[in-house]
Amino acid sequence: MSIELDLYGARVMRPGGWDAASLSLAGGVIVDGSVGRAVDLTGYDLLPGIVDVHGDGFERHMAPRRGALRERDSGMVAVAAELAACGITTAVLAQFWSWEGGMRGPEFAQEVFAAVDAVAPTVPVDLRVQMRLETHFTESFAEAEAALDRWGIGYVVFNDHLPHKRLAEGRTPPRLTGQALKSGRSPETHLALMQRLHAAGAEVPEALDAFCARLAAKGVRMGSHDDQTSEGRAEWRRRGVFVSEFPETLEAAQAARDAGEPVVLGAPNVVRGASHAGNVSALELIGAGLCDALASDYHYPSPARAAWRCVELGLMDEAAAWQLVSEGPARVLGLTDRGRLEPGLRADVVVMERETRRIAAVIAGGQVAYMSGPVAGRFIA
Template sequence: MLSIRFENARVMRPDGWDEAPVGIEDGLIGGGARSVDLGGYDILPGIIDAHGDGFERHMAPRRGALRERDSGMVACAAELAACGITTAMLAQFWSWEGGMRGPEFASEVFESVACVAPTVPVDLRLQLRLETHFLESFEAAEAAVDRWDIPYVVFNDHLPHQRLAEGRKPPRLTGQALKSGRSPEAHLALMQQLHKRSSEVPEALDALCARLGARGVRMGSHDDQTFEARAAWRARGVHISEFPETLAAAQAAREAGDAVVLGAPNVVRGASHAGNVAASELIAKGLCDALASDYHYPSPARAAWRCVELGLLDEPGAWRLVSEGPARLLGLHDRGTIEDGKRADLVVMDRDNRRIVMTIAGGRVAHLSGDIASRLM
């Protein structure tokens, strides 16, 4: 681990920018034996990514042709660090959809993280995304949470209920079936079967959430659309709303004191790819606690600066959405701000172009690029 003190940089502290030195000793902020001049650079808290599945392309770079397990996760950790992410919640489906969303692939991801996490500086953590109607696999999913010590479970429902209720085929059925390894007919039959059991789902979720909550597992709902849906999740102890699709759902979460996670790519591109409420609109109304990478690891840093460019937030306020905010909602009180005694998670940026040139995670260099290397050497 580093024993070092950075001087002459601009530093983003909880109260804003200052130029006081930042030391690192024993993996924590404070102290530091050797001084290094970082004049011209900015030092910010490391990014905490509350939800991201960009690792899929590392572990399965070509669908059906090549799978990389441990080496893929190592490559993922390197990309995370290059993007300034020092803590990553890897969001993995546990779904009837099969393929890369099925339990078999999920188990590969969980095993890979268990193997790789101790060997890399970036803190790799797991989120299990459980499909609400996958009732027959609730027990297995719960066992996976216990086995892999998964701290965060999010509930999704990707069944096209309206189409199924009307007896119509869902859109993109053939492509989804091929990804699952099923024929279109078998895939449709499975969806119809799951849809027919909808009346059983609320009671099953009540019981499952009670058991997970008793274990201290954090829980979130995904793609909330209505006030009523958010209220139902809250009654189960599910206090994080991920990517709400409407203003009403986000307001319902905020009014009840629940946390709201939005997608950073939505901010970067200026709109939801699915046509839902724009993240920038919710941020402007104060309805965001954290910006997550979703499917694109470079986006959190870019989204924070985009919020500044749009006039939605000042620089410290925008960066809090990718550092202090996600730390708070995930219960990671040892990180998220640059303060003595906290975990030494730092991002160093070139002030001229906001390019990330160094990432330090837990007091270890996770990424280093360009001329700044000569200053450390």
């Protein structure tokens, strides 16, 4: 049940910057005028809820140890709680559909999709799903498409994790034994699978053309992961794959921007100040104006921290930085009803301590999703 509140005394981050006007919530949306119960939030800031366009931090809740737990719904409830505590009111859970098996295989993916389907209607945070499909896993495209249809998944991102260079040279890929164990295969079987998929690479472009055409006809949003070149981005564009997730080079990010396509970068990269894989720094791309949205990637606390990091480094002002984790990702997802604190939009609000920038409370869709510490006294007084 959504709450009716007039929040006053706080700074409110509107699209044009901060102001001191009260923020009223009713019926799950932001409204004009007073609605009743007033809460004094002097000393706090109110910001739009974070829209996380890509994150796989849910994995440790779903399978903390290989084969240890199978209570998927309980894990997903814990995921929703963590998201809320991090200020995330809309979360796209990025789940692999990959030949890699284990937590990246189709069987585990189906369990994640089922858990989201069961839990999403019961929690305030808006839980959504993105399928991360391996390009060379063409033998599973039909099954993947059936899963998209069954679970109503409207976002697919394409990856390619095959170590092509090593396989072409006839060398054993690094970390083979560990990856094989995660997949439930022997190292020999796992290697043979990679070699077979690599050898069939010439068949992949045609399979992708047909698959993407079918998804585009259904209105499925599509993105490419780890773009490296402008030519590669152009190839995806030709297939109707318009989102560029985590481009690895300035060239690829610039190519997406020149074509008017959204660029999604990793918030942990911003917080760290560099890519953990040695690719182009997200801070460099942000400084060049080549970022539309920051995503949690694998660490849910990072979006909020990354926004402030951009401010601390002088890359942009507070309103512009917060847009990278709210309005920007909402636009990438085509969600026009959130990402800003304006009348008529979803009541997704982050209550933040002004001095420490700690998240004190979160309202998602007009419901309390998280609250901790002294701020609770303001709401129950």
